[in-house]
Amino acid sequence: MISVAVIGAAGRMGKTTCDAVEAAADLTLSARIGSGDDLLAGLKGAQVAVVMTGPEGVDDIVATCVEQGVHAVVGTTGWTEAGLAKVQAALASKPEVGVLLAPNFALGAVLLMRFAAEAAKHFESVEVVELHHPNKADAPSGTARHTAQQIAAARREAGVAPSPDATTAALDGARGADVDGVRVHSVRLRGLVAHEEVLLGGPGEQLTIRHDSFDRISFMPGVLLAVRQIAGRPGLVQGLEHYL
Known part of the structure; x- marks a missing residue:
């Protein structure tokens, strides 16, 4: 025991x-x-x-x-x-x-991080969106920060260039947080528990990897x-x- x-x-x-x-x-x-x-x-x-x-x-x-x-x-x-x-x-x-x-104990969330890091080597653009209940104290979430760090490391190792972004004028926070060069956006909404999306884009296509925790x-x-x-x-x- x-x-x-x-x-x-x-x-x-x-x-x-x-x-x-x-x-x-x-x-x-x-x-x-x-x-x-x-x-x-x-x-x-x-x-x-x-x-x-x-x-x-x-x-x-x-x-x-x-x-x-x-x-x-x-x-x-x-x-x-x-x-x-x-x-x-x-x-x-x-x-x-x-x-x-551990920023996240859900096995699906851990797998999402692994899949996203692998997929990010093959796409020109990648951004992360995390969605949580409004009582969460930190933003971005630890899960999203960890995901972005793994994505950034995988892209550096593979020699992938930074995601293109021609923004020259924006309101503060409009482009989200910058975590090792990966943009991370936070949503706080009543009714949510813990959710994350990784959006990957290339010419003519998009791949979305998402995990949802509906209950603790x-x-x-x-x-x-x-x-x-x-x-x-x-x-x-x-x-x-x-x-x-």
Whole structure:
């Protein structure tokens, strides 16, 4: 049995994670930790912590998990370079501990990233559109940033030129965010959960790759996969694709 503490247990993702852990025959839920709870007390007896909090203070939470020898499966996005450096510093003294930062746990979303990176080598133009519920704090989403970074890396390796764009005058934000040279557009709309499109264009054709999460249970197979594997993957890993 793997003992699991869920941090951010009162949120929608946290509640769904708690339900998934309790339903798994090989996992046991050791603690539900909310924003006002004692983190150190909650981590006692846990082998793995699943972190589903907002971005504020998440670096301190993950660093504390590492310092306590607890592996961390992290779904929080919006990481800064300073936050990553803090986690790396904690891992330096606990090299046996694993930390996974996953912008998306849906297996379909991970596959979309892989397919998009491959397809982007063969098209002149590529842009990303991500669509989420209006309560999401960060924009672009971590998934979209990760997708754009993978696309950009694949295009650089293949020697593909930047997407053509003759825009010389635009309102601020009209062309979206620039992530490593790939344009990313964010939509926040009531009724949505988590959705992403990669649009690829060439002479006379367009390819659209899209993934939709209609319910937060779509993230649970990836969360449980990470919980089961993380003890064997020490250090900092960014992206669930490295576990597949």
